Amino acid sequence: MGLSGQVPPRVDAATKAGLLDLLEQALKQGWTVRAVCQVLEVSELRVYRWLGRRAAGELADQAPGGSPMHGLLDWEVAEITQLFEEWGETDRSHRKLAHRGSYLERVWVSPASVRRVLEREGLRLRPLPRPGRSVRKPFPDWAEYRPGSIWIYDSTVIEDLVSRKWLAEIVSVEETSTQVQVVFTEALEREGLLELVTARQDGLVDPTVDDPSRPVLLALSDNGPQMTSGSTREFMALCAIHQHFGRPGTPTDQAWIESLFGHVKAEWPHLNQIRDPAVLRAELALVRERYNGVRLHAGIGYVTPNDEHQGRGPAIRKAREAGLEQARLQRLAWHREHRQPEPPQEPGDVG
Numbered sequence: 001m002g003l004s005g006q007v008p009p010r011v012d013a014a015t016k017a018g019l020l021d022l023l024e025q026a027l028k029q030g031w032t033v034r035a036v037c038q039v040l041e042v043s044e045l046r047v048y049r050w051l052g053r054r055a056a057g058e059l060a061d062q063a064p065g066g067s068p069m070h071g072l073l074d075w076e077v078a079e080i081t082q083l084f085e086e087w088g089e090t091d092r093s094h095r096k097l098a099h100r101g102s103y104l105e106r107v108w109v110s111p112a113s114v115r116r117v118l119e120r121e122g123l124r125l126r127p128l129p130r131p132g133r134s135v136r137k138p139f140p141d142w143a144e145y146r147p148g149s150i151w152i153y154d155s156t157v158i159e160d161l162v163s164r165k166w167l168a169e170i171v172s173v174e175e176t177s178t179q180v181q182v183v184f185t186e187a188l189e190r191e192g193l194l195e196l197v198t199a200r201q202d203g204l205v206d207p208t209v210d211d212p213s214r215p216v217l218l219a220l221s222d223n224g225p226q227m228t229s230g231s232t233r234e235f236m237a238l239c240a241i242h243q244h245f246g247r248p249g250t251p252t253d254q255a256w257i258e259s260l261f262g263h264v265k266a267e268w269p270h271l272n273q274i275r276d277p278a279v280l281r282a283e284l285a286l287v288r289e290r291y292n293g294v295r296l297h298a299g300i301g302y303v304t305p306n307d308e309h310q311g312r313g314p315a316i317r318k319a320r321e322a323g324l325e326q327a328r329l330q331r332l333a334w335h336r337e338h339r340q341p342e343p344p345q346e347p348g349d350v351g
Contacts, residue, residue: 163309
């Protein structure tokens, strides 16, 4: 019978007949029905029910589902099969085939009904293969993970990837290579890198060739047209900035800048209501100063981006660890000195 262990909830008629034959043989040898059922690991109720069904010649299970009043009609089944033959290679989905039927005003059925009919008829849709998982491109070997070495930008905003400092922004109705060049020039000037860039420009630079021996910094971005354009590439090459692009359709490769946008929009929602560009520029400047100098950033150990950018972050984090340990020791010493024989009674305690 091919059984081992407990009898499954559903078995065929041959298995039931075999189990009943074993039962009869055991009863002839003096066994009780209960003892046999315990050995066979089947309930007495099922055995008695099987005996009654065998006497009636109905040991085989009936087809599940019975005869539902909402069952599909024969012409609907035929129409579903015909839709598969005509549109299966186009739609490649039982959900689309169900809507295709109503779209063509031929049959109105649910996607689940289409799937059941196709399975019963042995028809298989062939969905398109999913693209393989891409691997994130690593940073160049020369790039150092320190403030001022790796920047990330999204057309109009630049952030230091390591310190999370918001470096510069531009307010514009357009997002082209011109805006990229303007905001990068402003950020380079603020960070004191413009003189270094000017010094690198004393030699000839081929804008069509990436030379990792000359970069001033690494600039991360997505594959937007304003980032990949020839004008932006020439500007980056002249400024000795090495471009590093994320994977297409993978915004998590630019998670740092997306996080900046999300926090700014959530914590300063009034920016979304400003329509005057001059007012927006002024407000963004104030928000940038508060973001960099006041707001504690969880991604860098709850210090401000200015602290991390200027090298104070490790000392602040170490001081907090030392302070927590000192506070723990002080609490232990106080409780040892003021030990109470019984715990203090709380207001809600019942004596």
